[in-house]
Amino acid sequence: MTKRLLTAVASLLLLANVSYGQKLHYGLKADLQFTSLHGEGMKGNFSPGYDAGIFVEYNFTSKLGIQPEVLFSQFNNKKGDDFMKYYVNSGNSSAKSAVKLSYLSVPVLLAYNVNKLFTINVGPQFSMLLYDNEDLLVKDRAAFKNTDFGAVAGLTLHVSGVRFYGRYVLGLGNINDVDSRYSWHSQQIQVGLGVAIR
Template identity: 30%
Template sequence: MKKVTALLALSLASLSTFAQTTGPVGVRTSTDYDAGTSDSRNTGFGIKGGFNLADVYGDDKKNFTGSSNSKTFHAGLYLQYGFNSRLSIQPELLYSRQGFQGKSTNTPTAGTPTTVNDRRLDYLQVPVLLVFNILDNVSVHAGPQVSLLTKVTEDGRERKIANEGNIYGYSYTSFDYGLSAGAEARVGPARVGARYTAGFNEIIKDQLATSGSKTLTDIKNSVFQVYVGVGFTR
């Protein structure tokens, strides 16, 4: 968590410097408003996408040997509505590939031990963010996020999310929820940002209690994102 905090602080400082030194002269800023209206660059829509540094946290992370993060991607759409010169709300619809690497062995009902190292989890996500402009073209944002698990891949092989009859020895949770926070800079219609999202629901559930097995269920999503986007004002 300390590393994530440091990354966000560094990203915010870099974005602030970038926006102030590279912004085109005469470009309308996020806090420019026409008199008596709510029209500004805080109201509009756009597309975005970028890099995921995905991992997990929780008490059972220690039970996955050789644990490391996954380098993946996300992409999607956003809408934004400005309430005033500083504050706006921004819902998004994202496709995000997450997961983690860490070896575990579990014995399902068939009695044959199964070892998995790499897990890829594909989510359809809806964050709803409150955005505050700390400078004309630099903002911070935070808010809740809900996620629907659409696909699971273990060591390159797709498997069922649900675990009918406990044939795998465990199943995956199809719904996740959490909190996101980050910072963003704008240069013309372009956006550059960084964000951290912590999931609050356990990824794995319904693990079989077998002799000598270690619990694997208390792990949750942890994702650091860097993204670019293009916005269109109303």
């Protein structure tokens, strides 16, 4: 887990070291995110969490670029009141309602620079589950898969070295690891800022 994180960080810094001029920027970012888990037995409401990590921006032209990131993401959600209706054989009837998931997320975004102020970002995001705090199933079984894959779309406002952004992330993968009968999908709404170090 730590080895993968260090490899991702080293890769981003290597990209920064081999590029020059106004084409490349990198820095730190953090945001408030509202996450939701949709599917049978999940509450489905948006709950606050957060993202924090590093980003690299590399512009191929004045209009097009790429923006990879490495983020630590905290999800806070709740199981539905009807959870045992769907998982009567494997569910823990005395499970707490809170579901907390911690991910290492790596979005790799295409950046379209509308002008000097605004950038549109779209692309895929891969997430690896680092830690889960839930007791939904009997025998200490984990209810969530170790990976998730999603699609990202957002808008960034550039003010000097600061980036203000809003994003939507749609989880495309089924993260339900209980059985194959039902699907759980994540959604994220993010509002945050990044500060360019270079």
